[in-house]
Every structure is written in structure tokens, then in C-alpha cells.
Amino acid sequence: MNSVQLLGNLARDPEIRFTKTGRAVAMFTVACTRTYIPAGSTEQKELTDFIPCVAWGNLAENCGNNLAKGSRVFVQGRISVRSYETPDGQKRYRTEVVCDFVAQTLGTEHQQAGSAAPRASASQPKPAASGAGFGSMGTDANDEEIPF
Secondary structure (H helix, E strand, O other): OOOEEEEEEEOOOOEEEEOOOOOEEEEEEEEEEEEEOOOOOOOOEEEEEEEEEEEEHHHHHHHHHHOOOOOEEEEEEEEEEEEEEOOOOOEEEEEEEEEEEEEEOOOOOOOOOOOOOOOOOOOOOEOOOOOOOOOOOOOOHHHOOOOO
16 A cells, blocks of 8 residues: 655645646645654654655646645645656656645644644644645546656
């Protein structure tokens, strides 16, 4: 099973492009912060992972229209590894989350230190646009090349 769920903040505004056939593609990065206690220490530390994400079609357009840097988002999708060749002939790989669902959330950014359960003030994910497209991308994302 290949399934991913992320909760974090956008590191920058979504970048929207269009394929040669006119299909929208949104690229964005979700910053997910986690706390841990290093070995031999009693102090909690934070570590932030920056996860690249891609959305297609109507979902991509809705991300571009409704999300901005700092937006708190819930993302559901799958991990994808794709390869490409640079102009000088080197093969490169990119690992990213292909989004099936994206929702803007409200609430606090961090949970209370040492708490495994979310605080009562944190809200559940909700679609950012009133019922518009923050959901399934509808078609297979592999039918076109990402234009960047």
C-alpha cells in the first residue's frame, strides 16, 4: 500500500503551470514539524521536514487559487519517484507526494509539549474552497509530463 497523509504549513506559494494539453499542475512544499528527544538529553528539539507535493487538474487550480505561503494544510496522496535527465545528460530522481486530496485547516501550529493527542482548540481539516475541487484529482496523473 502506498498512502501518505501530511499535516503542515506551506513553505511557499503553490507554483501553477500548465502542460502542453492545458492541464493544470501545482507544485508546493509542505513543512511538517516534529518534536523529539535526542539520546542522552531531556530537552525536546524540533525538526522540520520539507515535503514536495504535486497536484493535477482541478485540484491543482484550487490549490493555486486558495492556498498561500504559511497556509496550514492536510494532504493525502501517494509517494512517487520519477526520474529525468538534465541538459548535460545526468540522470536525476525526484521523490514527491502526488496529491489525491488537499484541505486547508485552521488551528494551532503545534501541539502541547509531550501531548500525543491534539489540543481541543485544533480543528479538523476542511476544504478551503466551498466544496470546489479540493478532493480527488479525477484522472491518472501519469498521462502527462510535469512541465518543470
